[in-house]
Each structure stands twice: as structure tokens, then as C-alpha cells.
Amino acid sequence: GAGVSQSPSNKVTEKGKDVELRCDPISGHTALYWYRQSLGQGLEFLIYFQGNSAPDKSGLPSDRFSAERTGGSVSTLTIQRTQQEDSAVYLCASSPLLGTTTGELFFGEGSRLTVL
């Protein structure tokens, strides 16, 4: 498809388990962002990538969260030892450059994570 693709769309897991969320950005987009939206909250920045490097990891809530990007394309967000407060919709976005003339990000549909 032409848009940002995220998988899984829904994930239910037990507290303490690890989860991996995947993002396939729009082809050719060099910048990739992870945000999350908890219930009743706005979009919280987690991390962004320029190519394969992550200049800003300031939004990762704890060391249980990590992300990587390979080949300047697919990115994986990993949450270790999940906690109930990790339950949220995790949104991935990409843009052609690190900031475009419009600043526009193209978002995927998100991965809804529920930690029981």
C-alpha cells in the first residue's frame, strides 16, 4: 500500500510479557516517528529516526522501551516486561525529510496495545 502500515493492529498481552510493534513507513520517507495515545490523552512523542539513527529518544518512558530502524525503512518498537500503564494506541508516522516545508507527518492507523 501507499500509506504507513503498522502491525499488529491489535495486541492483547499479559503483564510482564514483551511485545514488538512494527511500522512500515511510506517508501522513500527518511524520517520516522513513534507516538502513543493513552486513553483520554493527546499524542505523546516517543522517538524519531532520521535514516537508521535516533537523534531524539527523549520521549521513551522508561528503559523497558526501545526502538530500532533498519535499512532506513521498517522500524520496530519493543516494550519489555509490559505494565498495565503501557496500554495505549501506538502510532507511527513518517515524513519525506526530517521536517518538510509543511511539517506534515503521515500517520499509520496505529497498534492498540492492551496489557491485562
Added chain:
Amino acid sequence: DQQVKQNSPSLSVQEGRISILNCDYTNSMFDYFLWYKKYPAEGPTFLISISSIKDKNEDGRFTVFLNKSAKHLSLHIVPSQPGDSAVYFCAASAGTASKLTFGTGTRLQVTL
């Protein structure tokens, strides 16, 4: 520390009337502002943006106004249509080559 604030969690407007969604920010380094629209179970989609060198940007039924001295921006939708019912997020960045900081969103419902 919420640097971008949308103080109205919801707004209901009749079809054909004007919808005004408000956003305030605290970071004086922000110089680029965007509005995104989000339907349930979908990712946010870009709606309109404005640079701090302007105080107004218009695109069809959508107009964004920026008041830098008040650190306030607003989105006007006129006339409002039922398809406009969605959650609207205000976002800001310090330069276009920067991450976006989002507000908490305003749920707009346009009634018949």
C-alpha cells in the same frame, strides 16, 4: 508539562454554523503550527498549517489564525458539515525540522 493545550475536550456545533477550535502554547520557540484531524480507528491526517511569519492561513472551509503575542491559535471551520465530526489535534514544532508536540485534542460533533 503540557506545552500545547487544548482546553476544550469537546465541542458541539450545528451543521452550517461555524466551528472554532482553540489551542494555546507555552513554548516561545514554537514557530510552526499544524492541525490534524482524527477519525476513530484511523491515524491522524494533516489538515492545515501555519508558519509564525503569518497570522492567517486559509484552505477552503478551514482557516487557521495565529496570535503570537497571546501564544494562541484557532481553527475555524465554516460551514461545518457532519463529516467534520472527528477529534482535532493542534500540534507545534520549533522549526519544520523538528518533532511535533501535540495537544490533547478536541472532539467536534456536528449535528444535523
